[in-house]
Amino acid sequence: MTSNQSLTNSRTEVIEPYGGTLQNLMVPSNSQEAIKQSASKKIDCSDRNACDIELLLIGGFSPLQGFMNQKDYDSVVNxxxxxxxxxxGLPIVLDTDREDLKIGDKVLLCYKNQSLAVLTIEDKWLPDKVLEAKGCYGTTSLEHPAVKMIAIERKKFYLAGKLEGLELPKRIFPCKTPSEVRKELPHNQDVVAFQCRNPIHRAHYELFTQALHAENVSKGAVVLVHPTCGPTQQDDIPGSIRFATYERLAAEVKNPMIRWAYLPYSMHMAGPREALQHMIIRRNYGCSHFIIGRDMAGCKSQLTGEDFYGPYDAQEFAKACASELEMQTVPSLNLVYTEEEGYVTADHAQSCGLHIKKLSGTQFRKMLRNNEEIPEWFAFRSVVEVLRGG
Incomplete structure (x- = not known):
């Protein structure tokens, strides 16, 4: 048994947050108006900004207490x-084109007519976005969605400073805070996190329920299904529909070994770096283990069709970081559906000569559009109903 396994298996409470303290940057209600009035300037935030602000305020990015300064930014990039x-994994910064903002200013951060927080500016700089792209995403190609985001969507300057929280964004997805999720987790069991950004089909369900029986997961563990609800790729299913599929599925399966929550996080499709970012966040939500899928948070060139990351880059990088994070990784099984035995590993199916049934994502979408019968081995009926309705 490794020291990491011993640490996990002897735990009598939920794993402590990264850095030892779960940050809570929300100010008491009786102080909020005074804090708000102290701000002399205002910034209207993007959807991505709002996700970062929320995770900072509730401790999802613990131990951070605000947006990173240039010294931390440079170090994270490099x-x-x-x-x-x-x-x-990735720098947490606030972007602006405002020339008038300066160090020492107090700025009210607003989002869709909500006053989220007051930022006290401690640093302001002109980032080298080429270096940021190469360091964080391994490429400077604008075909990578995050490289395109920082080059085109993100503004000229980056700001740093501590936050004083006033209100959390109102969302379709009701996002529990890390503190709230921790209270619902068993205090003497492993907690395995499953990250996704699309509807859950049968293979996903089999994957994260079978992960509870992995060698490095203790008996009686639970899985936290924790989908991201912030901006994703343009061709992803809209958030409101994804949310409805999760809610229907949770009600259908009613599995006591599964916990459900939603994460206000905007995907960067950063492969290895994103795997590390997700592990840190899930530790703050109380998870001791993290399922790493093949090509996790990967993306590919639309011109060449080539992947920006190798199929196991994220798994290997996360595994290398796991011990320091006092977490453990659970590689996702390569499961296939067979006529004879249902879902089994691809290796087992091949060695036993089982008949594998396949249905591609393109075929699935076509069958949805044509109102054809979707096989239940592929998708839950409740999920299909929601997708058809949406």
Missing amino acids: SNRTADGKLF
């Missing part, structure tokens, strides 16, 4: 660590 040496 070495996936903050300046004081803590692991971090």
Whole structure:
């Protein structure tokens, strides 16, 4: 047994947050108006900004207490660590084109007519976005969605500073805070996190329920199904429909070993770096284990069809970071559906000569559009009903 396994298996409470303290940057209600009035300037935030602000306020990005300064930003870009040496996958910064904002200013951060927080500016700089792209995403190609995002969507300057929280964004997805999720988790069991950004089909369900029986997961563990609800890729299913599929599925399966929550996070499709980012966030939500899928958070060139990351890059990078994070990774099984035995590993199916049934995503969408019968081995009936309605 490794020291990491011993640490996990002897735990009598939920794993402690990264850095030891779960940050809570929300100010008491009786102080909010005074904090709000202290701001002399205002910024209207993007959807991505709002996700970052929310995760900072509720402790999802613990140990951060605000947006990173240039020293931390440079360190994370270059070495996936903050300046004081803590692991971090991607920089957390606030962007602006405002020339008038300066260090020392108090700025009200607004989102869709909500006043989310007051930022006290501690640093402002002109980032080298080419270096950021190469360091964080391994490419400078604008075909990579995050490279395109930082080059075109993100504004000229980056701001840093501590936050004083006033209100959390109102969302279709009701996002529980890390503190709320932790209260619902068993205090003497492993908690396995499953990340997704699309509707859950049968193969996903088999994958994360079978993960509870992995060698490094203790008996009686639970899985936290924790889909992201922030901006994703343009061709992804809209958030309101995804949310409806999760709610219907949770009600249908009623599995006591599954916990459900939603994460206000905007995907970067950053492969290995994103795997690390997700592990840190899930540790803050109380998870001891994290399922790493093949080509997790990967993307590919639309011109050449080539992947920006290798199929196991995220798994290998996350595994290398796991011990320091005091977490464990659970590689996702390569499951296939067979006529004889249902879902089994591809290796088992091949060695036993089983008949594998396949249905591609393109075929599935075509069958949805044509109102054809979807096989239940592929998709839950409740999920199909929601997708057809949407």
